[in-house]
Each structure stands twice: as structure tokens, then as C-alpha cells.
Amino acid sequence: xxxxxxxxxxxxxxxxxxxxxxxxxxxxxxxxxxxxxxxxxxxxxxxxxxxxxxxxxxxxxxxxxxxxxxxxxxxxxxxxxxxxxxxxxxxxxxxxxxxxxxxxxxxxxxxxxxxxxxxxxxxxxxxxxxxxxxxxxxxxxxxxxxxxxxxxxxxxxxxxxxxxxxxxxxxxxxxxxxxxxxxxxxxxxxxxxxxxxxxxxxxxxxxxxxxxxxxxxxxxxxxxxxxxxxxxxxxxxxxxxxxxxxxxxxxxxxxxxxxxxxxxxxxxxxxxxxxxxxx
Numbered sequence: 001x002x003x004x005x006x007x008x009x010x011x012x013x014x015x016x017x018x019x020x021x022x023x024x025x026x027x028x029x030x031x032x033x034x035x036x037x038x039x040x041x042x043x044x045x046x047x048x049x050x051x052x053x054x055x056x057x058x059x060x061x062x063x064x065x066x067x068x069x070x071x072x073x074x075x076x077x078x079x080x081x082x083x084x085x086x087x088x089x090x091x092x093x094x095x096x097x098x099x100x101x102x103x104x105x106x107x108x109x110x111x112x113x114x115x116x117x118x119x120x121x122x123x124x125x126x127x128x129x130x131x132x133x134x135x136x137x138x139x140x141x142x143x144x145x146x147x148x149x150x151x152x153x154x155x156x157x158x159x160x161x162x163x164x165x166x167x168x169x170x171x172x173x174x175x176x177x178x179x180x181x182x183x184x185x186x187x188x189x190x191x192x193x194x195x196x197x198x199x200x201x202x203x204x205x206x207x208x209x210x211x212x213x214x215x216x217x218x219x220x221x222x223x224x225x226x227x228x229x230x231x232x233x234x235x236x237x238x239x240x241x242x243x244x245x246x247x248x249x250x251x252x253x254x255x256x257x258x259x260x261x262x263x264x265x266x267x268x269x270x271x272x273x274x275x276x277x278x279x
Contacts, residue, residue: 174243189216
């Protein structure tokens with residue numbers, strides 16, 4: 001059966017486009033949103049009436065509602081991929097408040113806005129998929145990206161609860177945590193000098209920036225393989241709750257979770273000792 005996808009963050013060379021291509025390869029139809037839809041004109045002509053590009057700034061709630069309405073007119077939304085997002089770097093102590101709030105607005109609250117707009121149609125149809133693109137940084141915080149990590153941790157928590165709430169309506173929810181993938185996400189670091197109000201953190205952030213610049217173009221992850229892996233995971237019975245993408249991300253996630261289990265078990269007596277005494 002042909003499915004209709006609604007994918008946010010349709011930047012050429014990004015994960016959104018990779019998801020769109022993978023969906024088309026599977027015989028499905030795609031509504032792809034983009035802040036600069038003109039960049040996708042050639043792509044639209046290539047795929048004809050199987051695709052629809054809709055202008056969307058996901059932080060604009062009115063635009064979100066309009067984009068979802070356009071997708072419903074296109075045939076409904078069977079698969080929602082919340083892909084739009086961005087990472088800024090800076091210290092936890094020194095990052096500007098406007099940047100902290102802006103990152104949560106884009107990476108978390110806009111996802112909430114899109115989910116709320118899409119769910120009524122999915123509930124009415126009694127079927128659907130919500131794929132929330134998180135990050136390995138949502139399982140193990142990354143130095144220099146404290147607030148980006150926090151937005152992804154928040155998304156992980158939301159995804160866990162959402163999965164349980166919408167399951168009775170036939171809607172499935174998947175968290176996807178990519179590691180380092182060869183998209184354009186790292187390219188901007190070369191043009192973004194360190195802006196840090198507290199000089200003590202500047203050496204750390206200079207190292208972070210240099211590492212991102214050095215990785216650009218050589219990240220091990222292939223976005224198209226990653227998108228196809230997500231489709232394969234969705235086809236499993238039962239499907240997984242989360243899917244880490246990339247070998248580097250898998251190793252980081254497993255090590256972080258194993259360390260968490262080690263810490264919990266080492267302090268089990270202290271944890272259980274906090275209960276009222278059973279006398």
C-alpha cells in the first residue's frame with residue numbers, strides 16, 4: 001500500500017532529502033517542507049505529482065497548520081518525520097539566553113507543534129507513524145553542545161510518553177538517533193567563530209569547533225543508508241522503540257547506557273535505602 005510521508009527540514013544534502021528519496025524508492029509519496037522551497041524546484045520536476053514541496057518555518061505555528069492542511073489535501077499523512085533542527089555550540093554557563101531559547105524553540109517546541117497538528121488526522125484514520133529524529137547526543141551529552149543535547153534529551157522523553165499515549169489509536173512512534181553523518185550540518189562551523197562571553201571556556205570551544213570543521217566531509221554516516229535503515233526498522237514486527245544510526249553512534253550509545261547501568265547497580269543499596277523502613 002502506498003503511504004504518504006510528511007517530512008520537515010527538506011534541505012538539499014540533508015537527512016530530510018534522504019528520507020524523501022528513500023520513501024520514493026519504496027513507492028510512496030512525499031510532502032517535503034523547506035524554509036527555502038525554491039532550492040527544491042529541480043527535484044520536484046524530477047518526481048512530478050508524487051511529491052509536493054511546502055514552504056515551512058517549523059517555528060511558525062500558523063505555517064505548521066497550513067502545511068499540514070496541504071498535506072491532508074495531498075492524500076493525508078501516514079508517516080510524519082520530524083527532521084528539522086539545528087545545533088549551536090557554547091558553554092552551559094556562557095551561552096546567550098536568546099540562543100538557548102531559540103534552540104529549544106526549533107529542536108523541541110516546533111516538534112510538539114507539528115505532532116499536535118498531525119495527530120488528529122492519524123487518530124481519525126486509526127493508523128500512522130511518527131519518526132522523531134533525535135541524536136546520539138540525546139542519549140549521551142556532548143561537551144560544548146550542552147543545550148543541543150538538552151533539547152534532544154527532552155525529545156527522547158517526549159517520544160517515550162507519546163509512544164504509549166497514541167498506541168491505542170494504531171499510531172507507532174520511533175526515535176532515531178544518528179551519530180556523525182555526511183550532511184551539510186558541519187559545514188557552517190567553518191564560518192561561525194567562537195562567540196563565548198566567558199573566556200575560561202574559549203579553549204574548550206575552540207577545540208570543539210576545530211573538531212567539527214575537521215570532520216566535515218569525512219563523517220562515516222551515509223544519510224541515504226540511514227534513511228533506508230529507518231524504513232527497514234519500521235517494517236519489523238514488532239518495530240523497535242529507537243534506532244541508533246551509524247557505527248560510531250552505536251558504540252557511543254551502548255557505552256553510555258552500560259555506564260549508566262554500572263552506576264545504578266553500584267549504588268543499589270543507597271537507592272533502596274531511601275525507602276521507608278519496612279518494620
